Amino acid sequence: MKPISKVVHEIPASGIRRFFDIVSQMKDVVSLGVGEPDFDTPWRITEACIYALEHGHTHYTSNYGLLELRKAIADYFVRTEGLEYNPENQILVTVGVSEGMDLAMRAILNPGDEVIIPEPSFVAYKPCISFAGGVPVVVCSYMENGFAVLPEQIEAAITSKTKAIWLSYPTNPTGAVAPREILQKIVDLACKHDLYIISDEIYDRLTYDGQHTCVPMLPGAYERTILLNGFSKAYAMTGWRIGYAAGNPDIIEAMMKVHQYTMMCAPITAQVAAVEAIKHGYEDSEAMIEEYGQRRRVIVKGLNDAGLKCLMPGGAFYAFPSIKDTGLSSDEFAERLLFEEKVAVVPGSAFGECGEGHIRCSYATSIDKIEMAVERIGRFVSKLK
Ligand SMILES: Cc1ncc(COP(=O)(O)O)c(C=O)c1O
Structure with a gap:
């Protein structure tokens, strides 16, 4: 068969997908990986x-x-x-x-x-x-x-x-x-x-x-x-x-x-x-946004306490802490965190080379899960020292 389009061939598949595929095969993973609301669409x-x-x-x-x-x-x-x-x-x-x-x-x-x-x-x-x-x-x-x-x-x-x-x-x-x-x-x-x-x-x-x-x-x-x-x-x-x-x-x-x-x-x-x-739908969406706002504070504090420097994000539902002090690449960090502590995050490199040295942690998930995830991240980071 003749080759497919050169442009399409040269573009790598999304790094996020690879992680989702691994996560979907594992049990008891706390996922901070998803980039979508955990809420169902408001019933109205x-x-x-x-x-x-x-x-x-x-x-x-x-x-x-x-x-x-x-x-x-x-x-x-x-x-x-x-x-x-x-x-x-x-x-x-x-x-x-x-x-x-x-x-x-x-x-x-x-x-x-x-x-x-x-x-x-x-x-x-x-x-x-x-x-x-x-x-x-x-x-x-x-x-x-x-x-x-x-x-x-x-x-x-x-x-x-x-x-x-x-x-x-x-x-x-x-x-x-x-x-x-x-x-x-x-x-x-x-x-x-x-x-x-x-x-x-x-x-x-x-x-x-x-x-x-x-x-x-x-x-x-x-x-x-x-x-x-x-x-x-x-x-x-x-x-x-x-x-x-x-x-x-x-x-x-x-x-x-x-x-x-x-x-x-x-x-x-x-x-x-x-x-x-x-x-x-304004009020329904305001209620969700209010909830994200609370989760944001919990995750940022949790990540900083875990030893990963993290800014307070002004918007969206992602925190993007630095993992540079751990000496691991973002791929290695995410993969080891997943296998050793069962927490899914996305390596920063998935968002371009400038994302290296960071991981993306989505807080579109419940406060309980966020607390569990940051506790596990803390344990993982302290093992690296
Ligand atoms: C910045 C940004 N733009 C666009 C999209 C895609 O949005 P849609 O679901 O409307 O295609 C996403 C999804 O994660 C996003 O984060």
């Missing part, structure tokens, strides 16, 4: 979907998505940010933020175009850029700067081929929230060099210390930003596969073209559920 959301199915809502929707959902998303931005998107042509409903990322890249990139991404970051960004023929250009963010990338680093990475800067705050895996001033300086650079900004704000609601900065609200950003967001995290709806992109009508139309021929539309079941979530 599921029920809205069941009701719609019972009433025959089983057909295709507009390629852009149900207008009712697009209007509800537009209202959400007016209500929360004072930000205006026309639901007719500035919002595209996607199959999760995952599809939105792919569409954004395919809509804007020509072969060889460069996209700057701060790492450590979500595992799919680099592959999405490469699949679309682009070239990912990595800049590292460090614990000393609270894992926020510095504008100087972005500026140094800009070349004549740069097409876009990819931002994602709060960040998976670090939980970092970039200060508004830093984001504004990055937006200023994008304006100066005429670059697109991709802003994945899937954790916007999961911000614990103060207000989330919505990038398109920053002066200069609106026209050039593709805002990606979705329902997976704030409403515990990962399996529904529903997200959206918002931005300039020309870019949204370009993304819609790809979506139209490859996906047709997001599933109507998930779209109906998302309408219920965004219109009436």
